[in-house]
Amino acid sequence: MTTHADDLAQRIGAPVELAGVAVRRPSKVREGIDPALVTTDATALVKRGDIDVVVEVIGGIEPARSLITTAFEHGASVVSANKALLAQDGAALHAAAEEHGRDLYYEAAVAGAIPLIRPLRESLAGDKVNRVLGIVNGTTNFILDKMDSTGAGYQEALDEATALGYAEADPTADVEGFDAAAKAAILAGIAFHTRVRLDDVHREGMTEVTAADFRSAKEMGCTIKLLAICERAADGASVTARVHPAMIPLSHPLASVRGAYNAVFVESDAAGQLMFYGPGAGGSPTASAVLGDLVAVCRNKLNGTTGPGESAYAALPVSPMGDVVTRYHISLDVADKPGVLAQVATVFAEHGVSIDTVRQSGKDGEASLVVVTHRAFDAALTGTVEALRKLDTVRGVASIMRVEGE
Incomplete structure (x- = not known):
């Protein structure tokens, strides 16, 4: 934000000033950040009352949830990258934002830098989305791609992903599908105008996928991906959301998504088939999405308006x-x-x-x-x-x- 301050000011219509940074380790050197702005008291920062926008990239449920609601109560809009919190308590957070007349934006919560949330809830607002099918976790896609291209076993591919920094020391959230399930809940809720929580998403991990599975897939002209799949029932009366490994034909656009990249395939009545592709994780892609939301929220502030909030009017049941x-x-x-x-x-x-x-x-x-x-x-x-x-x-x-x- 400091590097591109002049450009951001032109795009927003007013300068953006960094008011404070709440951190866990204040002694860490942060290039380009005035040490006087750094604090360990996040609650005091969001309570100041002179803050227009709070950017939350803490992750997890608490203290992120309390800090976001406190920010709304004290006059700030929020830009978040917190998929777990939004998947669990998105409805309550949207309600709090609406109650206080603030924005809640979260493009960075799903698929990193790939513009996906805004197209679903704005560009396709006049269309009927029937299916969202995608690769929304770069770590798992890297592992499965390595198994497919080299014949490596799961553990060997995971070890390489860890060595390269794609996988955490504890990769459970990724390889067991928790990360993708949270994203699926968010996508399904937006696509189908229905409240879908993390508990509504069927989840299976990919730790049992073997080299033999890939050999079978190749014999069928397929490959294997960990997919997030959100679907409207044929009769339109319900929706489903699920995450699991699946074989997909090599002719499908998602089959060619390699390495740690993400891609989401959207099917709708009028627009037809759309695909969103790009880097889905990492500091720079996440920052790109966060800054995009920051610009939008600041523009709304200057115009005295708020952007689209939760749209859950359809209230469709989530089928098992x-x-x-x-x-x-x-x-x-x-x-x-x-x-x-x-x-x-x-x-x-x-x-x-x-x-x-x-x-x-x-x-x-x-x-x-x-x-x-x-x-x-x-x-x-x-x-x-x-x-x-x-x-x-x-x-x-x-x-x-x-x-x-x-």
Whole structure:
């Protein structure tokens, strides 16, 4: 903000002055920041009353939630990058902002520098969004891309991501899908004008994805990505939000997203198919999104207005994962003897899951059976897998992978 102060002043219509910086470690050298502005008392800073905009990049639930609501109460608008807080308490924060006539902007909370929040809630405000499908975590995409391109196992790819700084020392939030699930909740809420909380999002991590899964995907002309998928039901009466690994065809635009990049595919009635692509994490991309929101909020302040708040008028129910309909790739370890395929096929039929293709290979009494289904309810597939595990001839369910993007 200090580096581009003159440009920001021209774009906003007034100069922007840095009033204070709340930090945990005041002794750390911060180039370009007057040490007199640095404080450890964040509460006192947001209570000052002469602050127009508070930028919150703390992360987590508390003290971020209290600081944001306190900022609203004392006359400041807020720019946040806090996906976890927005996914959990977005409705309450929007209500507080509206009560006090302030802005709450959070472009940086999802997909870093990629303009996504504003297009969804402003540019597509006159359209009907039916689906949002995307790669919204750079760490997981780097790991899966490395597994795909080199044949590496999960742990090997994770180690490289950690060494390069893409993965945290504790990568749980990324690889178990918590980060992507928070972003999915935010995207679904905006896209479908419905309150969607983090607890509404079905979440599966990617730690069980193997090199064998990638070999199977390649045989189908697919690759594997950790996807955030938000969908409106065919009848328009409900929505779903989920995060899990999935096979997608190599012909799909998301299949070519490499490294730590993010991309989100949006499908709507009038605009059709749109794709937003770019760096999804890191200091500079996040700063770009934060400054973009800062400019918008400052312009609103000068004009005596506020930007769009929460739009949850549709109030659609969020359906459980069992209501999702998609295709599946199931790999089974079975006994290599006559009749096994017939038994397996019978179980699928009994649960109303139609088989598309079957591949079988075996040696020395052991066999692998790969079944790809037609579209079916997730609940039906779950019942099928439970029944398969009870067969004496099925020695294990090696993997279950959904097939998306077709």
